[in-house]
Amino acid sequence: MISDVLTEWLKERFAAILPGMAAEVRERVQSAPATNMEFGDYQCNDAMTFAKQVKRPPRALAEEVAAGDARPDFIAELSVAGPGFLNIRLADSWLCAQLEALAADSRLGIPDRGNGRTVLLDYSSPNVAKPMHIGHIRSTIIGNALDRIHRALGYRVLADNHLGDWGTQFGILILGYRNFVDPAALRENPIAELERVYVKSYDCSRQDPAWLDRCREELVKLQAGDPDNRALWEQFVAYSMAEFDRVYRRLGVQFDLVRGESYYRDDLAGVVAELEAKGLARESEGATVVFLEEEKLPVCIVRKRDGAFNYATTDLATLASRVREFNPDQIIYVTDERQQLHFRQFFAVARRLGCTARVTHVWFGLMRLPEGTFSTRQGNVIKLERLLDEAETRALEVVKRGGSEAPPEVQQEIARVVGIGAVKYADLSQNPQTTVTFSWDKALALEGNSAPYLLYAYARIASVRDKYAERFPAGDLSRWPIRLTEPLERELAVRVLQFPEAVVRAADLCRPSAIADYLYDLAQTYSRFYQNVPFLKAEEGVRESRVRLCGLVADVLRRGLELLGIETLERI
RNA sequence: GCGCCUGUAGCUCAAUUGGAUAGAGCGUCAGCCUCCGAAGCUGAAGGUUGUGAGUUCGAUCCUCGCCAGGCGCACCA
Known part of the structure; x- marks a missing residue:
C-alpha cells in the first residue's frame, strides 16, 4: 500500500534525526492522503507531534526530514509547509509501476492481514417465530460486509447465525398455538400466523396471570424434553428457517454455522457451576450473579431466581464452545445499541474466566420510523421482504x-x-x-x-x-x-x-x-x-x-x- | 438519578480519530447531449460544527459545565 511505503521511509528518516527516541518514532510516525490536492498526494504531520517532546521548532524538524539527499524513487517532491507539514508528491513513474502491479494482482493490492488467523462473526441472529423486519437488516448487512472484508484480508472467517431459538417466548407461543392456531392460515403463511398467535397469547398473559403461569409450564416442559412440545418447537424452527433462508438468498448472505441458543442448552448449568467453583458467582436476592465492581458495572445475572438461565449464561456457554472448537483470535458480535451494557458485562465475566480471544462488540443505531420506534405489538413493523419487493419495484x-x-x-x-x-x-x-x-x-x-x-x-x-x-x-x-x-x-x-x-x-x-x-x-x-x-x-x-x-x-x-x-x- | 450514544449547509450524511481554506448528495438557481451511456458533468448560493468555557502551534474531534434527542440501568433477549 502507498501509505505503508511512505510510512516506512518516513520512520527511517525521523529515526535518523531523532536517534534518542527511535522506538517511539517507529511506533507513531504515519502518512496519510493529503487533505487537499494542492498540497500533494500524501502528507505527514508528525514533525509537529515530536517537536513538543524534543523542544525544537516543528518546522526545523520537518526540514531536516526533507533535507536528506537520498530521495527514494517514489517521491517526486517533498516540501515543508505551514507549521511543519511534510507534503509529498509521488513520482508518476512509480505510480505507473504500482498500477501495473495492481493490474497483475488478483487481490488488487489487498494485503494478507489475516494470514490464516480465525475471526468468528456473530451476526443477523433473528428470533424464531417472528418475521424479519427492517430492524434486522442492519445486523445482517453490516455483519455480512464485515465477513466479506475479513475474508478478503486473508482471515479464516466463521460466520455464525446465533438464532434466538430458545427463549421464554416459546412458552407463550406453544400455549397460543394450542388454543388459537388457524391451520389454513398456517399453511398459507406460517410466520404471519405464528406471529398472530404469539401476539394474542402475549396479550392474554398480560391480562391473566393464570395464563402466564401456564405459558411458563409449557416452557418448562419444552426445556425438560417433553416430546409434544419439542415437536412443536422443531416445527416453529423449521418454518422460520424457511423464511430466513428466503431472505438470506435474496440478500446474498451465507453462514458457515447456524447454531441457535438451543445448541448450547446443555452447557448452561456447567457455566454457572464453573463460575461458582471459581468463586466468581454467588447468590444474591435468590439469583446467581457475578459482581463487577472493579469494572463499575451492574451485576451480571447468570441464573434467575426461578432457576432458569438467561442471555448472559447462553453467551458465556456459546463463547466457551467456540473457543474449544475453533480457537478464534477474534470474535465480533454485531447487534443493536441496546446491548452495549450486556456485552460489557459479558466480556468482563469472560475475561475473569480466562478468555483470551479478542472480543469486539460492533453496535449500530436503532432503526426507527418517523413516528417513533416500531414493535410487533404496535403492528407498525415493515417486513424485510416487503422492503426488498418495494426496492425492486x-x-x-x-x-x-x-x-x-x-x-x-x-x-x-x-x-x-x-x-x-x-x-x-x-x-x-x-x-x-x-x-x-x-x-x-x-x-x-x-x-x-x-x-x-x-x-x-x-x-x-x-x-x-x-x-x-x-x-x-x-x-x-x-x-x-x-x-x-x-x-x-x-x-x-x-x-x-x-x-x-x-x-x-x-x-x-x-x-x-x-x-x-x-x-x-x-x-x-x-x-x-x-x-x-x-x-x-x-x-x-x-x-x-x-x-x-x-x-x-x-x-x-x-x-x-x-x-x-x-x-x-x-x-x- | 447514573451510564452509553448523537447533535455539522434548508434536508440526509462525510471529514482517514488533534491538522492546513469543514466536504458530498438531495433540494434551489444557471449552464452542458450531432459527441466514449445525461442514472451523468460544469458552476453558483448555502456554515459562529447545539451552547459556554478550557487544554495547545492547531479543536467538528480531547476535558468540564449546560441545552436538546435516542438508548440502557437485577431476574427479557
Whole structure:
C-alpha cells in the first residue's frame, strides 16, 4: 500500500534525526492522503507531534526530514509547509509501476492481514417465530460486509447465525398455538400466523396471570424434553428457517454455522457451576450473579431466581464452545445499541474466566420510523421482504422510465440488482452508530451517493471496453503501458491505488462505510474523468493507457462492491 | 438519578480519530447531449460544527459545565 511505503521511509528518516527516541518514532510516525490536492498526494504531520517532546521548532524538524539527499524513487517532491507539514508528491513513474502491479494482482493490492488467523462473526441472529423486519437488516448487512472484508484480508472467517431459538417466548407461543392456531392460515403463511398467535397469547398473559403461569409450564416442559412440545418447537424452527433462508438468498448472505441458543442448552448449568467453583458467582436476592465492581458495572445475572438461565449464561456457554472448537483470535458480535451494557458485562465475566480471544462488540443505531420506534405489538413493523419487493419495484420503474430496450426478464434482473444494492448501500454508506429514521426514499435512493450511481459508473466502463474493441479491432491493450498525462487521470490513478487502504481501514474500524465512502469518491473522480478527458478519441498509446485505467477502476469498483455484498452488472 | 450514544449547509450524511481554506448528495438557481451511456458533468448560493468555557502551534474531534434527542440501568433477549 502507498501509505505503508511512505510510512516506512518516513520512520527511517525521523529515526535518523531523532536517534534518542527511535522506538517511539517507529511506533507513531504515519502518512496519510493529503487533505487537499494542492498540497500533494500524501502528507505527514508528525514533525509537529515530536517537536513538543524534543523542544525544537516543528518546522526545523520537518526540514531536516526533507533535507536528506537520498530521495527514494517514489517521491517526486517533498516540501515543508505551514507549521511543519511534510507534503509529498509521488513520482508518476512509480505510480505507473504500482498500477501495473495492481493490474497483475488478483487481490488488487489487498494485503494478507489475516494470514490464516480465525475471526468468528456473530451476526443477523433473528428470533424464531417472528418475521424479519427492517430492524434486522442492519445486523445482517453490516455483519455480512464485515465477513466479506475479513475474508478478503486473508482471515479464516466463521460466520455464525446465533438464532434466538430458545427463549421464554416459546412458552407463550406453544400455549397460543394450542388454543388459537388457524391451520389454513398456517399453511398459507406460517410466520404471519405464528406471529398472530404469539401476539394474542402475549396479550392474554398480560391480562391473566393464570395464563402466564401456564405459558411458563409449557416452557418448562419444552426445556425438560417433553416430546409434544419439542415437536412443536422443531416445527416453529423449521418454518422460520424457511423464511430466513428466503431472505438470506435474496440478500446474498451465507453462514458457515447456524447454531441457535438451543445448541448450547446443555452447557448452561456447567457455566454457572464453573463460575461458582471459581468463586466468581454467588447468590444474591435468590439469583446467581457475578459482581463487577472493579469494572463499575451492574451485576451480571447468570441464573434467575426461578432457576432458569438467561442471555448472559447462553453467551458465556456459546463463547466457551467456540473457543474449544475453533480457537478464534477474534470474535465480533454485531447487534443493536441496546446491548452495549450486556456485552460489557459479558466480556468482563469472560475475561475473569480466562478468555483470551479478542472480543469486539460492533453496535449500530436503532432503526426507527418517523413516528417513533416500531414493535410487533404496535403492528407498525415493515417486513424485510416487503422492503426488498418495494426496492425492486421502484428500480424497475426507473429502468422503464429510462427507455430500456432490454427484454422484460433482463429489466427485471437489472431492477433486482439495483434495488437490493440500493437497500444495502443505504445502510452501509453511513456510520453504523447513528440512529436511522427509516424512510422509503432514503432506503431506496437511486441517485447521488447510492448504489445505482456506482453501478452506473461501472456499467459505463464495461461499455467503454466494448466500444474500444468495436472501433479498434486490431488494438491490443496489453501491449501498451499505463501513462499519466492529464491531472484528472493522475488523480484517478492515485485513488485506484488507495483501494487497499480503504479495505484495511474498514476492517480496523469494523466500519464498512469506509469502503462505501472510498468507492463513491472513486466513482465521482471517474465520472469527472469520463466527462472531461477524451480517451477513445485520444491518440494511440494514450488511448490504450486510458482504457486500461478505466478497466482498473472497474476492477476496483466490482471488488469493492462485492465486499459490501453488492452485485454489479455489465449493462444497466 | 447514573451510564452509553448523537447533535455539522434548508434536508440526509462525510471529514482517514488533534491538522492546513469543514466536504458530498438531495433540494434551489444557471449552464452542458450531432459527441466514449445525461442514472451523468460544469458552476453558483448555502456554515459562529447545539451552547459556554478550557487544554495547545492547531479543536467538528480531547476535558468540564449546560441545552436538546435516542438508548440502557437485577431476574427479557
